[in-house]
Amino acid sequence: MDRENLLLQRSSLVLRQGVMRLLSMKILTTFYRRMFLMVRPLNATIPSMHSRLPVIIQRLTEKDLSAYSRFRPDQCTNVIRTRLARGDQYFAAWNEGCIVHAVWVSVERVYVPYLRRDLILQPGDVYLYDSFTSPAYRGYDLAAARSVHMMHHYQQEGYRRMVCLIAVENKSGLRAVQKLGYQSVGLCSCLCCGPWQRDLQQTWSEEPLPRLAKVA
Numbered sequence: 123m124d125r126e127n128l129l130l131q132r133s134s135l136v137l138r139q140g141v142m143r144l145l146s147m148k149i150l151t152t153f154y155r156r157m158f159l160m161v162r163p164l165n166a167t168i169p170s171m172h173s174r175l176p177v178i179i180q181r182l183t184e185k186d187l188s189a190y191s192r193f194r195p196d197q198c199t200n201v202i203r204t205r206l207a208r209g210d211q212y213f214a215a216w217n218e219g220c221i222v223h224a225v226w227v228s229v230e231r232v233y234v235p236y237l238r239r240d241l242i243l244q245p246g247d248v249y250l251y252d253s254f255t256s257p258a259y260r261g262y263d264l265a266a267a268r269s270v271h272m273m274h275h276y277q278q279e280g281y282r283r284m285v286c287l288i289a290v291e292n293k294s295g296l297r298a299v300q301k302l303g304y305q306s307v308g309l310c311s312c313l314c315c316g317p318w319q320r321d322l323q324q325t326w327s328e329e330p331l332p333r334l335a336k337v338a
Contacts, residue, residue: 151291153315155236159308159331160299162284164277169302173267175259177215177222181275186221190214193221194254213272215264223264225253227272231338234287237312239321239334246282247332248272269302285332310334 182190184206191199193214205212205226214224228249234241243249250272255264273284287310288295307327312334313320321334 151289154311154313156290156309156311157234157237157287158290158296158306159310160286160288160296160304161307161327161331162273162299162302162304164273164281164283166303168270168273168277171263171266171270171302173215173262173264175217175222175262175264177217177264177267179213179215179268179271182212182214182224186214189221190224193224193256213268215268217259221256222259223253223255223268225265225268225272226251229281231335233337234310234334236287236289237310237321237334238314238319238337239312240337241287241310241332242335243285243332244330246280247285248276248281248283249285249332251286265298266302273302307331 187199187202190202190212191197209228209230210232211227212224213227214221216222228243228251229247230243232241232243232249232251233239234251241249250269253265269284276284284304286299286304288299290309307329308323308325308331311322311324313322323334325331
């Protein structure tokens with residue numbers, strides 16, 4: 123067998139193995155889902171990180187809804203208004219008059235779609251969710267710069283720590299938050315089959331942590 127055919131066979135084998143791993147992971151996470159509970163104390167030194175793109179980072183208000191809808195046309199306006207009505211906030215990075223990155227924030231109770239449960243936060247917690255960057259603007263460290271901006275903002279408002287959940291399989295997301303000083307303090311997981319679900323929560327910290335609860 124010549125070298126070219128051997129390389130083609132090896133490439134085909136690697137491709138098949140990759141597809142099988144993806145299918146296996148998809149099947150596994152349909153029934154068994156795990157998320158690391160990540161915490162970043164706000165009394166620790168906040169790193170200095172800057173976007174490699176000139177942006178303005180600020181908290182959005184009702185008047186920014188139309189700009190946000192253009193940024194996230196996949197999200198229903200009613201969902202956005204529901205989030206705002208329950209007190210959630212959202213921060214965005216603007217470039218040349220357009221939103222290019224945004225994240226949502228809750229400080230009380232928030233729904234976690236992947237676990238199909240609400241997360242009940244502790245007093246002083248700031249929970250980040252639904253972070254999104256426009257595809258054309260990825261790779262400019264927008265999320266890191268926005269995170270640092272928010273750390274300063276909520277530190278000044280007297281909050282104790284930033285909290286987020288990262289799927290165990292999301293290795294790149296885990297590395298990104300670890301660079302910002304987040305540490306894993308627990309594991310939230312669930313076994314589910316149709317409407318049936320069993321929740322599991324492990325804690326690796328002596329501090330009180332957010333807990334899962336059935337959707338209110």
